[in-house]
Amino acid sequence: MKKFVLYMLAGLLMTACTSQPKSQEKEKAKKVLVLYFSVTNTTKQLAEYIHEKVGGDIEAIEAVNPYPADFEATAARWQEELKANALPDIKPLKANINDYDIIFLGYPIWGDRYPLTIKTLIKTGALNGKVVVPFATSGSSSVKQSVAELKKDVPTIQVTNAFCVRSVLMDKLSLLVDRELITLGLIEGENEVLPDYSEMREPTAEEVALFEQSFADYPRMAGTKAVSVASRNTPRGIDYKFVGENNGAKMDIFVTKEKGDVAPYFTAVDRS
Numbered sequence: 001m002k003k004f005v006l007y008m009l010a011g012l013l014m015t016a017c018t019s020q021p022k023s024q025e026k027e028k029a030k031k032v033l034v035l036y037f038s039v040t041n042t043t044k045q046l047a048e049y050i051h052e053k054v055g056g057d058i059e060a061i062e063a064v065n066p067y068p069a070d071f072e073a074t075a076a077r078w079q080e081e082l083k084a085n086a087l088p089d090i091k092p093l094k095a096n097i098n099d100y101d102i103i104f105l106g107y108p109i110w111g112d113r114y115p116l117t118i119k120t121l122i123k124t125g126a127l128n129g130k131v132v133v134p135f136a137t138s139g140s141s142s143v144k145q146s147v148a149e150l151k152k153d154v155p156t157i158q159v160t161n162a163f164c165v166r167s168v169l170m171d172k173l174s175l176l177v178d179r180e181l182i183t184l185g186l187i188e189g190e191n192e193v194l195p196d197y198s199e200m201r202e203p204t205a206e207e208v209a210l211f212e213q214s215f216a217d218y219p220r221m222a223g224t225k226a227v228s229v230a231s232r233n234t235p236r237g238i239d240y241k242f243v244g245e246n247n248g249a250k251m252d253i254f255v256t257k258e259k260g261d262v263a264p265y266f267t268a269v270d271r272s
């Protein structure tokens, strides 16, 4: 009810402003729905952060038969579903997606893709023609492959930007997410313009050490070699984009070294 009154007020204010030049007109507040699927609550935490920042409504996508919290058990069920081409049923959404201007769509990355519950949602046609901001959490993967899949599965979808936060970096949400929300015009603030990355070059011994340190606590990356690197200075330190190689597979690995006594960490691995 409170929200409805606010929208009414916004509407009245905008009507009152119609005589102003177009450039001075306030844009109508966008109605936002944060929709997310989460098994072990990491994506839920990110969804709640976004909701807290941008307002609107929030709802979980729930499997009728919930996935177990145990990684191996969920992975086994997911593999079976993939093999059988069987989509899990989801509970009907309470929100009417057509009431919203922007849908934040959150999910954990599974096998570099989105979980099958999202596929079930897509099959209902709910996302057709919608403005969607995909957001994800993962152990290491970037959101890139899942967004490509989303665009392929829903050709009418409008995706402007998308982002992913590694589950071990959930204490850096402000640093990693606010920039995206500012770009979308959903929160106030100004993003500093970041320079382009340098040309790719051979990494120095110091950069190789920093690269290896960034995934020292992530066994899946063990043995990954730094092939080349580009970097850029940012107000908070240095960003690196490494090309890494592991067992013949090449990948882009994004590493940040903040100023001061903060260990380097990787923010995403793009294996596409």
Ligand SMILES: Cc1cc2nc3c(=O)[nH]c(=O)nc-3n(C[C@H](O)[C@H](O)[C@H](O)COP(=O)(O)O)c2cc1C
Residues within 6 Å of the ligand: 037, 038, 039, 040, 041, 042, 043, 044, 071, 074, 075, 078, 107, 108, 109, 110, 111, 112, 113, 137, 138, 139, 140, 141, 166, 167
């Ligand atoms: C079946 C399964 C597959 C996964 N595949 C990947 C993967 O390909 N890349 C990755 O970085 N993390 C992967 N993860 C880790 C999850 O993306 C990560 O733990 C996520 O933050 C969990 O989100 P949730 O707590 O909202 O369920 C996988 C997890 C599960 C259960």
